[in-house]
Amino acid sequence: MCNTVAVTRARWTTETTPLPPHALAWLSQRVGLGEPFSEVPVSAPPSTLSADAFTALEAVSTISADGADRLGRAGGLSYLDLLRHRGHGSLAVPDAVVLPSSPAEVLEVLQVCVEHDIAVVPFGGGTSVVGGVEALRVSKSAVVALDLAGLGSLVSIDPVSHVAVLQAGLTGPEAERLLGEHGFTLGHVPQSFERATIGGFAATRSAGQASSGYGRFEDMVESVRMATPVGEWVVGAAPASAAGPDLKQLVLGSEGLFGVITEVSVRVRPKPYGPRYEGFVVDGWEAGVDLVRTLAQDGVPADITRLSDVDETEVALELAGSKAAAVKKYLRFRGVKQPCLVILGWECRSRSATMSALSGKKVVRLGRAMGASWLHGRFNGPRQRDALLDAGVCVETLETATHWSRVSELRDAVRAALVSELGDPVVMCHISHAYETGASLYFTVLVPRDLADPVGQWQRAKTAASDVISQLGTITHHHAVGRDHQPWLENEIGSIGVGVLRAVKAQLDPTGILNPGKLL
Numbered sequence: 440m441c442n443t444v445a446v447t448r449a450r451w452t453t454e455t456t457p458l459p460p461h462a463l464a465w466l467s468q469r470v471g472l473g474e475p476f477s478e479v480p481v482s483a484p485p486s487t488l489s490a491d492a493f494t495a496l497e498a499v500s501t502i503s504a505d506g507a508d509r510l511g512r513a514g515g516l517s518y519l520d521l522l523r524h525r526g527h528g529s530l531a532v533p534d535a536v537v538l539p540s541s542p543a544e545v546l547e548v549l550q551v552c553v554e555h556d557i558a559v560v561p562f563g564g565g566t567s568v569v570g571g572v573e574a575l576r577v578s579k580s581a582v583v584a585l586d587l588a589g590l591g592s593l594v595s596i597d598p599v600s601h602v603a604v605l606q607a608g609l610t611g612p613e614a615e616r617l618l619g620e621h622g623f624t625l626g627h628v629p630q631s632f633e634r635a636t637i638g639g640f641a642a643t644r645s646a647g648q649a650s651s652g653y654g655r656f657e658d659m660v661e662s663v664r665m666a667t668p669v670g671e672w673v674v675g676a677a678p679a680s681a682a683g684p685d686l687k688q689l690v691l692g693s694e695g696l697f698g699v700i701t702e703v704s705v706r707v708r709p710k711p712y713g714p715r716y717e718g719f720v721v722d723g724w725e726a727g728v729d730l731v732r733t734l735a736q737d738g739v740p741a742d743i744t745r746l747s748d749v750d751e752t753e754v755a756l757e758l759a760g761s762k763a764a765a766v767k768k769y770l771r772f773r774g775v776k777q778p779c780l781v782i783l784g785w786e787c788r789s790r791s792a793t794m795s796a797l798s799g800k801k802v803v804r805l806g807r808a809m810g811a812s813w814l815h816g817r818f819n820g821p822r823q824r825d826a827l828l829d830a831g832v833c834v835e836t837l838e839t840a841t842h843w844s845r846v847s848e849l850r851d852a853v854r855a856a857l858v859s860e861l862g863d864p865v866v867m868c869h870i871s872h873a874y875e876t877g878a879s880l881y882f883t884v885l886v887p888r889d890l891a892d893p894v895g896q897w898q899r900a901k902t903a904a905s906d907v908i909s910q911l912g913t914i915t916h917h918h919a920v921g922r923d924h925q926p927w928l929e930n931e932i933g934s935i936g937v938g939v940l941r942a943v944k945a946q947l948d949p950t951g952i953l954n955p956g957k958l959l
């Protein structure tokens with residue numbers, strides 16, 4: 440029996456966090472509530488793994504064909520995954536779960552899977568929202584989820600160079616706890632931090648909430664150790680190198696198709712002394728975009744640099760409850776007509792540099808209480824999503840990035856596509872990461888769930904939004920490609936790009952056992 444993923448995959452946690460009454464009142468008035476969710480119990484189909492293959496895998500690793508263990512690794516945590524786990528739409532369940540406990544064991548498991556023609560889905564925290572861990576068998580005899588939870592150690596730390604080697608199965612909090620014992624931090628805090636893993640961050644080119652300061656996950660990676668069907672491959676030898684193309688960049692974002700990442704060597708930073716988070720308001724989206732662009736181009740963004748549009752700000756204030764009225768009154772007094780919330784947080788970068796760039800700009804300071812409130816709720820999204828689903832709401836997110844000159848055009852186009860498919864949804868948007876040349880846009884969509892066809896409702900909206908996104912920006916800034924963004928990949932990287940990735944795959948995984956049906 441396996442011993443991880445004790446929680447149901449139909450929700451983020453087993454604890455139910457109901458929406459507060461004022462939030463429910465606002466929702467029913469603005470969004471409209473659907474029918475409370477009728478959860479249809481799901482069960483795992485019989486495993487098709489042959490007895491021979493089971494015995495061969497059992498000889499080299501820990502394996503379970505138990506239905507609950509298999510359901511616990513069936514798919515990721517997108518809105519559609521949650522629907523499937525609540526009995527709507529068909530769920531792809533792996534035939535077994537394999538739990539190796541060392542990099543050497545991962546190599547042995549891959550050998551057995553090649554011999555028995557078994558598809559292998561590398562499984563970290565299972566937080567993919569793009570179908571990345573869907574257990575697709577494709578043309579293989581069976582499919583196993585290869586859960587990396589047994590690779591959970593800090594292998595080494597070099598306090599002089601600020602480099603740590605982390606095993607792939609460490610979750611965000613575990614990695615931070617182990618690094619914290621040595622006075623260091625990774626500073627990588629995506630909203631899925633609580634469940635996502637180091638291997639998953641590397642395999643998807645993840646971006647965290649403080650990536651404007653610490654960099655995206657790929658910026659932190661020094662080297663990667665990866666088990667492939669043709670042997671072990673270690674890429675990255677020094678902080679910088681001119682030894683041909685940077686092959687590390689081929690491994691990062693490879694989404695389990697080229698190999699199983701077992702260890703990642705990362706740049707770490709001393710734990711911040713006295714981090715500080717503050718809230719500000721600007722009048723109107725365009726003013727906010729200009730402000731964030733200036734900070735990024737002047738090289739003085741805060742580590743967390745986040746700008747909400749008018750709709751997201753309005754919802755944030757509505758849901759803040761009693762304090763919201765006083766904030767709104769103050770903003771009216773300050774002459775702000777279209778409030779857009781800016782959250783700035785400093786952990787490793789200089790606050791004074793950002794603040795001097797803000798001086799003279801039309802910005803209303805809301806102070807540390809607003810920053811503290813953001814910090815307090817930074818991981819609430821997935822819990823609120825559970826509660827919204829329970830209340831009959833379709834709730835999902837989309838993300839992209841583009842150049843500054845197109846940021847507003849892209850935002851408007853995505854909103855229009857969603858409105859044309861969904862009727863009158865609430866569409867909220869924020870800039871989540873600021874770069875010198877552009878920014879990422881993150882959308883949250885709320886609409887009453889279509890009772891007759893909840894899966895089709897979101898699939899149509901997602902397709903419409905992705906068509907628009909693929910014309911004006913990247914199909915994904917940090918959620919990766921998986922299965923869901925696959926139809927738009929060739930448009931972004933070209934047929935030559937697809938050919939290059941196929942050639943790499945053929946070299947590393949000649950029989951195609953690794954995560955079939957994703958990315959390419």
Ligand SMILES: Cc1cc2nc3c(=O)[nH]c(=O)nc-3n(C[C@H](O)[C@H](O)[C@H](O)COP(=O)(O)OP(=O)(O)OC[C@H]3O[C@@H](n4cnc5c(N)ncnc54)[C@H](O)[C@@H]3O)c2cc1C
Pocket residue numbers: 515516517560561562563564565566567568571572587607628629630631634635636637638639640641642643644645646647648693694695696698699700701820821917918919921954957
């Ligand atoms: C509520 C919520 C919020 C999110 N917020 C963010 C965010 O702020 N920023 C962000 O970047 N992402 C976010 N995500 C997406 C997701 O958390 C990231 O893609 C994350 O990096 C996935 O890590 P994981 O360990 O859960 O990987 P999994 O979901 O288990 O796997 C993701 C992909 O990587 C592959 N993979 C996993 N581990 C390995 C390995 N060791 N070797 C090879 N391949 C592997 C899988 O096969 C799959 O293709 C969010 C998701 C949710 C549900």
